[in-house]
Amino acid sequence: MKIKEIHLAAAMLLLMLSGCGQTRRLNHIRQENTGIMLTLPQSRIDETSFLDDSIAMAAPVSSDTMTVNIDGHEMVLMKAIKDEETGEMVAHQELQAAFVTARFRNVAERHGNIDLEFEVRVPQSLVSEDWQLRFYPQMRILEDTVNLEKVIVTGSGYRKEQLRGYERYERFLSKIVSDTTKFIDLRNLEIFLQRNMPQIYYFKTDSSYVSEQQFLSYFGVSEKMAIDHYTNRYARKMNERRIAKRDKMYAKYVKSPIVTTGVRLDTVIRNAEGDFVYTYVQPVRTRKGLKKIDISLQGEMYQADRRLYSIPETEPLTYYVSSISSFVNKTPRYLTRVIERQAEVDATWQIEFKAGGSDIDFSLGENAAQMDNISRNLRRLMTDDEFVLDSITIAAYASPEGSVTLNNRLCKSRAGAIERHFDREVRMLRDSIDRTAGMLIVVGDDMTESSMSKVGRNIPDITFKSLNGGENWSYLDVLVENDERMNESEKAVYSDSREIRNLDDREQHLKSYPFYAHMKKDLYPKLRNVQFRFFLHRRDMVKDTVHTTVLDSVYMAGVQMLEDRDYEGAVSILGQYNDYNAAIAYVALDRNISAMNILEKLPETPQVNYMMAVVYSRFGEEKKAVERYLTSCRQDGSYVHRGNLDPEIAALIRKYNLNAEPEDEFDYGF
Numbered sequence: 153m154k155i156k157e158i159h160l161a162a163a164m165l166l167l168m169l170s171g172c173g174q175t176r177r178l179n180h181i182r183q184e185n186t187g188i189m190l191t192l193p194q195s196r197i198d199e200t201s202f203l204d205d206s207i208a209m210a211a212p213v214s215s216d217t218m219t220v221n222i223d224g225h226e227m228v229l230m231k232a233i234k235d236e237e238t239g240e241m242v243a244h245q246e247l248q249a250a251f252v253t254a255r256f257r258n259v260a261e262r263h264g265n266i267d268l269e270f271e272v273r274v275p276q277s278l279v280s281e282d283w284q285l286r287f288y289p290q291m292r293i294l295e296d297t298v299n300l301e302k303v304i305v306t307g308s309g310y311r312k313e314q315l316r317g318y319e320r321y322e323r324f325l326s327k328i329v330s331d332t333t334k335f336i337d338l339r340n341l342e343i344f345l346q347r348n349m350p351q352i353y354y355f356k357t358d359s360s361y362v363s364e365q366q367f368l369s370y371f372g373v374s375e376k377m378a379i380d381h382y383t384n385r386y387a388r389k390m391n392e393r394r395i396a397k398r399d400k401m402y403a404k405y406v407k408s409p410i411v412t413t414g415v416r417l418d419t420v421i422r423n424a425e426g427d428f429v430y431t432y433v434q435p436v437r438t439r440k441g442l443k444k445i446d447i448s449l450q451g452e453m454y455q456a457d458r459r460l461y462s463i464p465e466t467e468p469l470t471y472y473v474s475s476i477s478s479f480v481n482k483t484p485r486y487l488t489r490v491i492e493r494q495a496e497v498d499a500t501w502q503i504e505f506k507a508g509g510s511d512i513d514f515s516l517g518e519n520a521a522q523m524d525n526i527s528r529n530l531r532r533l534m535t536d537d538e539f540v541l542d543s544i545t546i547a548a549y550a551s552p553e554g555s556v557t558l559n560n561r562l563c564k565s566r567a568g569a570i571e572r573h574f575d576r577e578v579r580m581l582r583d584s585i586d587r588t589a590g591m592l593i594v595v596g597d598d599m600t601e602s603s604m605s606k607v608g609r610n611i612p613d614i615t616f617k618s619l620n621g622g623e624n625w626s627y628l629d630v631l632v633e634n635d636e637r638m639n640e641s642e643k644a645v646y647s648d649s650r651e652i653r654n655l656d657d658r659e660q661h662l663k664s665y666p667f668y669a670h671m672k673k674d675l676y677p678k679l680r681n682v683q684f685r686f687f688l689h690r691r692d693m694v695k696d697t698v699h700t701t702v703l704d705s706v707y708m709a710g711v712q713m714l715e716d717r718d719y720e721g722a723v724s725i726l727g728q729y730n731d732y733n734a735a736i737a738y739v740a741l742d743r744n745i746s747a748m749n750i751l752e753k754l755p756e757t758p759q760v761n762y763m764m765a766v767v768y769s770r771f772g773e774e775k776k777a778v779e780r781y782l783t784s785c786r787q788d789g790s791y792v793h794r795g796n797l798d799p800e801i802a803a804l805i806r807k808y809n810l811n812a813e814p815e816d817e818f819d820y821g822f
């Protein structure tokens with residue numbers, strides 16, 4: 153007993169000492185306001201990051217050299233520095249930093265996507281096996297604030313306690329009885345039935361249904377009363393209490409549930425120094441006008457369900473977004489358009505006539521509305537600012553019933569009736585417009601020419617010509633083809649009848665088929681229409697044709713899609729032009745062969761040379777990529793800075809020290 157008491161006392165002493173240590177540690181964390189670091193990954197630190205602090209440790213990187221040809225001159229590129237004693241350029245080795253704290257990063261948008269990469273660095277003082285750290289990254293993009301997936305770091309002791317809670321809860325659940333027959337004393341109930349109700353007991357081995365009424369008729373007790381009598385009420389009530397307490401017991405035992413969704417990590421990771429480091433990659437879909445994104449992070453420290461400490465929010469990382477779409481050429485593109493002096497406008501209206509008649513009956517069918525429609529169109533053409541109406545041709549058509557000779561005469565007569573009606577209307581309208589010609593509307597008391605507007609204009613004489621359109625078989629072909637009541641065999645019969653050249657014989661042939669009645673009733677009335685052809689010329693235009701340029705609106709829509717970073721849409725339009733902007737769209741979609749096929753045929757401007765450098769870099773042809781990049785820099789010095797914004801070029805700049813000062817390495821010539 154004494155030995156056990158000594159062991160127990162020692163264990164309690166160790167626990168107390170451990171608890172005191174944790175308390176002192178937590179107090180120190182609170183006093184120091186200990187936080188975490190949000191940094192850029194070491195492997196990605198480069199000239200595109202602006203550094204505000206760094207710690208260098210030995211990690212040599214070998215030198216790279218390359219011989220390139222720029223404007224016919226060979227030069228050797230190397231990572232080199234000037235020797236202070238001799239003044240000569242000598243190759244050197246850089247020391248890779250263990251890690252660098254950087255607050256800014258240029259990131260490239262490719263294929264409409266951006267990858268934001270950062271590291272969560274947690275100092276050893278915040279890492280404990282009994283604690284869980286919960287980190288909440290937040291992204292600010294344009295006007296939106298987006299909560300990213302949490303990062304959870306769980307200590308081994310904390311995880312054991314979580315699992316222990318789940319085990320306790322499972323033990324509690326195991327005590328809940330799901331089969332309520334377990335509470336019934338089936339043996340004594342069976343004896344009761346055998347002794348007192350043998351007729352009911354007989355049903356034990358029978359599948360027949362025993363109703364409540366049958367049960368009552370034998371002994372005067374219900375089935376429920378018999379079962380309740382032989383049920384352990386206390387055990388059943390305890391079971392019901394356990395069922396009711398499930399949620400409460402879950403909260404009691406599982407104080408900190410294991411999170412499996414909406415998190416990036418839930419494990420224990422500690423490096424050799426005791427720090428926790430987690431690399432977080434967040435893909436982002438680009439948006440119109442997106443130039444920068446901020447990432448920050450705050451956190452909490454928990455022990456079981458108790459929050460011990462709120463970790464201060466980090467200073468944000470800022471990502472500046474560079475896009476290939478910034479290279480778009482916004483110069484308007486124009487099309488050459490030939491404008492004809494003469495113009496024609498065709499319009500068809502449905503005017504109904506009585507059988508064998510040619511008089512216009514406004515009460516028949518839709519004639520009133522159709523004639524009004526023609527009048528409105530005539531007035532619009534006669535007062536048009538761009539065109540002058542010269543003449544009108546009117547052709548009337550007939551349906552095939554009756555002889556061709558009669559129908560031709562009828563068509564001519566109907567066209568004449570339409571002509572006479574609208575000739576009178578045009579003369580009346582012209583007289584009305586002529587009377588207003590020369591009148592002035594004066595605004596206020598100002599009598600200057602600019603303040604007065606002339607009303608109306610002289611309308612020249614308009615000539616009419618009526619034509620015999622004949623039987624309208626061509627339109628009947630269209631109606632039959634699209635008719636839903638006629639089946640395919642009937643349409644085939646009609647098609648074969650078209651081989652009969654004599655129109656009267658053709659009509660007679662069709663009458664022998666059942667579908668003719670449908671054609672005559674439903675299709676023939678649509679054939680009796682009137683077609684107007686308006687002949688116009690452009691006002692104040694003397695030459696027969698004029699060549700002019702107009703903005704290519706389709707092309708400019710493709711350019712706008714490129715600016716809006718809708719690259720698929722831009723390619724669908726610009727791809728047919730095969731110009732510089734089309735190449736930009738292909739580069740943005742990483743369709744490099746298509747882009748190079750265009751770029752190789754274009755004049756070697758700074759923009760084209762830079763794009764070719766990007767594409768050659770993607771092909772792995774570094775020598776050509778460097779030559780094109782340096783050529784673009786010679787042509788336009790702004791590309792020296794731009795090169796740091798595109799990962800393909802930035803990698804070459806770092807590898808071959810391309811952007812060294814001219815006096816320190818070689819003369820670029822600009």
